[in-house]
Amino acid sequence: MTTTTALGCQYRPQHHYTADRNWLNDPNGLLYANGTYHLFYQHNPSGTVWGNMSWGHATSPDLLHWDEQPVAIACDEQEAIFSGSAVLDRDNTSGFGTPDNPPLVAIYTSAYSLASPLAGRQAQSLAYSTDGGTTWTKYVGNPVADRGSADFRDPKVFWYDGAAGSYWVMVAVEAVDREVVLYKSADLKAWEYLSTFGPANATGGVWECPDLFDLPVDGDAGNTQWVLVVNLNPGGIAGGSGGQYFLGTFDGVAFTSETTVTEGLQEDDSRMPEYGWLDWGRDYYAAVSFSNAPDGRRRMIGWMNNWQYGAGTPTSGWRSAMSLVRDVSLATRGNRVVLVQAAVDPFDGGAPVYSDAGTTLEPGTHWLPAEASGDVLRIDAEIEPREARTVGLLLRAGGAEQTVLSYEPGTGVLSLDRTASGNTGFHETFASVESVAVPLEDGRLRLRIFLDRCSVEVFAQDGLATITDQVFPEEASTSLAVFAEGGPATLVSLDVVR
Template sequence: MTAVTTTTADTFRPALHYAARNTWLNDPNGLIHHAGVYHLYYQNNPFGNVHGNLSWGHATSTDLLTWTEHPVAIACDDDEEIFSGSVVFDKLNTSGFGTGTTPPLVAIYTSAYRQGSAHPGIQAQSLAYSLDGGYTWIKYSGNPVVDRGSANFRDPKVFRYDGDGGSYWVMVAVEAQDFKVVFYKSHDLKSWELLSSFGPANATGGEWECPDLFPLPIDGDPDNLKWVLIVNLNPGGPNNGSAGQYFVGNFDGTKFTSASTVTEGLQDPARLAEYQWLDWGRDYYAAVSFSDAPDNRRLMIGWMNNWEYANKIPTSPWRSPMSLVREVSLRTIEGNLRMVQQVAGDLTSLREKGPSFSLEAVEISDGQHVLDGAAGSVQRIDLSFAPGNAEEFGIVVRGNGVEGTRIGIRPTEGSIIVDRRESGQTDFHGSFASIDTAPIQTRNGSYELTIFVDRCSVEVFGQEGQVTLTELIFPSSSSSGVSLYAVGGTAIANKLSVTQYA
């Protein structure tokens, strides 16, 4: 949520999601919780609302829902653009950037060197440091600190590793066009030693970007850990365009070994649906996690857009929001380890608008049925369906009888869909109007959905977060209706509740 008033000319500015005030935004960077504050840095064009002049924008929050925008943190210059990366709290001052009483925050970012610089056309890893808690930054005079002579070596995620082999910093980065994750080791954040690499594997339909690596307990057991490797890619997602995949396995401080690889080498297009996707929607990309989140929670946020049409979405003067922050966990589901996601912020802290709406045990007959009293443009919808004999059933949000976004279940196919062909403005790009699908099965005979609706998006969490779909939509301001529907038969809405937000 941003402290910017919505006007007629800014119909789509989100109420629940972060968006920059009047500029371009893409990948989240440098995510860290420090001194009680969540810091969200991000790829930002300080001079316009299309991709370019990449620098690190900056916003902060104490609750993961209400964000305050700050001046640009690390700015591009004549030599370099500031591509994606991460921030660590160097509490032992291993880098030497701190003082006797003030350990530094250290940003590790990709220098995308311009023509005319000392490294023309090269992407290499560089450092900046902050001694005031992350609000102002000084670039290290010895940059870059890792240079492979590559034009596509980027997106470093750094964390502190403590294991049998000692304690040191680990960098996870990518050789984007080789579909390869590379791992480095350092004791001071300045000198780095190559450890190993991973890939190609599973989805390789586009460049690999924005990796992350972290341990998660299995089914909540802190004594039983697996490591999760995140690899975003563009294009090549399960419903076209940008997306993120993950691998589950082990990391011994030197090498990551995947236990969930489906295909080695370049992907088999016929097996795309078998890969493990962070999100099946069109608009969840470059997702990475926060360092040092309280209580060892693993919190992630993604860029809510898709490179197929990112520069064309009809928002002004800003362009692109972030997703809601999600807490991720690792659960055993039908004998397999799967990542499960839930919204992390406490939405009860938000101001509710108007009365809530609920119903129970309602049969949905063939057709579309408007729910009087449920309309809204910013809301959370919790619902449970039991299948009947309908070919498809579900809910329509942000509707007005002509347009609307359809979120449906197709039991025979074992799929959930988001249909945004009639969601509002779709003609700004040829690939935007879409029906996007994800696999889903009943749990105890029902389908449980939680849907977050905002002024330009829907985020769908199925079966308590086992499957998610994130989609941008651009409906007219008058489209606020909510309807239930069935096709070719009946279904049962076991329960439905709608919470309205301002």
């Protein structure tokens, strides 16, 4: 479980990381080293709204149980510490460590203040640790990459080893220009420009927090594709913040997209559903992957909030959580390659507290017994809509409150409706309905749903599509129901795990 205190316990999640106190946003410096996962993040050590940007720090042995550590890299009068990444410099290319004790190196954006000679610029800087991430020292030669730009930020660095050579690659953004810019380095200190990608596909907001990695398709190591992740705000598919991805090739110099639908800055958003989206909800942003994850896995985590209303969410003493960590892979679905996601499961191995199978759902709402209720649950459901016009589940229900997950087989659309989910009045854009097209497979819809006090994360058809939304219901709103409208359906299976 995440660190918790008595502060704001009504909404503080059990299985999602939150800072003990104060504000957090983008995950940064995601790294696995010496048996420990490191989660750094944008953090205000002094308040519950954005400001004083520093790198907070938490560690975990398993991505489920997190221990908050002291602030890792603090802002000062010269610079705020914006988003970035971290690597284990195994060969000590930087010279910050020794061959026997290779350093951890953080690559972050220096957002220079008025007190700095570089006031108004954003440039990339280094900090290093030789004690496993406990203490960090800023490099005296900072910044190491400076374009003289006010919007050059969010470096993601990885080691490339291919036909073009072996070197570090930095993937960053010129945010306002909606461009991903790539650089290379032998030592993390001196960087040489490689190429630029974009604008393309979703360009309704600034581009931020990029990532670039390759994955096997359908588990075939001989058939890989590169994935370029670009987060943007606003302009997400559900409104406000969101994350998109492109599939293609990377030759060590340039990324070439094979899934670009539109190029350049677009004013017409009619093609938005055709783009690759990391998540179709409102609350999954700045998602990036862990460096050096064991067993060759690609694991991602995102900020579970939205810049439209993030500063107003009704928590006390703390604000914002991270999503569950997700294993991501590439799979062929419907004759095309797509990114699929599976949550690192905090309920793994738990026995269901309630199960049902093979039940005919006559039209109406079917409330589950008390043992199936709760505010922290995993719900696995498989439904065959048959003649029903709409099928689905009522989540976190009580009184007039309910969050509705529904599916219409006629349109093939899965929707999450939080308009009556509880406290929605803190911002005019919060009450919303999120939707995604999800085809039935063998006439059935498979759902895995994680509830955790203030959030709903939905994984449909084994991670083909996900919807992540915050909700803020009363503590007593814990009931669960299944429903069918317009005709009977079959509840093929249902398991509720607490």
